[in-house]
Amino acid sequence: MTAPASSLPAGLRARPLRETDHLRVVEAVGQWWGTPNAPELSLLLPRLFFQHFTTWSEVVEAPQDESLVAFLIAFRSSSQPEIAYIHFVGVDPAHRGQGIAAALYERLFQIARAAGCRWVDAVTSPVNRGSQAFHAALGFEASGTRIIEGVLAYPDYDGPGQARVALRRAL
Template identity: 55%
Template sequence: MDADTPTPLTAPLSALAFRRATVDDHARVVAAIPDWWGLPGTESLWRLLPRLFFQHFADTSTIVDDPHADGGLAAFLIGFRSQSSPDAAYIHFVGVRPDLRGHGLARILYERFFDEMRASGCRRVDAITGPGNHRSQEFHRAMGFTATGDTEVDGVLAWRDYDGPGEHRVAFTRPI
């Protein structure tokens, strides 16, 4: 499915528009992250999404606009095809505005990404999340991802020090 092709949506999502990310989207996406995540310790989570993702991976990243909302941002997916492993793609960051959750919007974003990456020759998609982000872990499992790790962190299989000392991550992979 082409990223610019309209996707059939449920009634609450029918006014939303899917499009490619641009550099101009960076500021409003990072501004949304603290409110949308709302988890303790995630106040600086936006630092994991520097402008370079919008400069260099715009052609594989999606913005969902809501023309009826203040600020207009409904959701986003920032992902890319691996340069080192051309059969793999990586979903780096995904967000759905809290009032739009539960309507399948994240699933639509993921499925569109899977379709695009499969068409480009990828055979798997990877993603990571923190051990404390149970909502993300549940979503990834529901989407068919398998978690990996080398130890248990807070009752969850995770990779200890994945992103540096004390920065443990749950790694997911899914064949496409």
């Protein structure tokens, strides 16, 4: 599917995710997150996402050297087609705060809306306050059933001890 025009910063272009992006995206997660669990996080991005979930996923590359600036892994729910699901988003720390993630989200919203979706869902960790603030800024509502690490989250959502904050935005 052709992505709509976006408000990415001047000079930056988004293009569809490819299988050949897998290794460098996984490497980027290890470097960009800067958290002790970064190697664990890369396990959330197995190659299958780069083979079977590329239609609504994009990367942004620097025009000079095609280095990776940002990526978004998203797809339409196959069991609930009215939902677009954002699995992962990441922006190179050197390029944060310029609206790049917001532009990638806006591109996805346009694609999902045009396809007939009504909601965009995502989850994040209770400790990831940056992600929570980013999603709140983009109009996502957070939900959970218990206060965990100071925020409302679902306990054991992704396994024992793996609480998550659920995020949803209407399209």
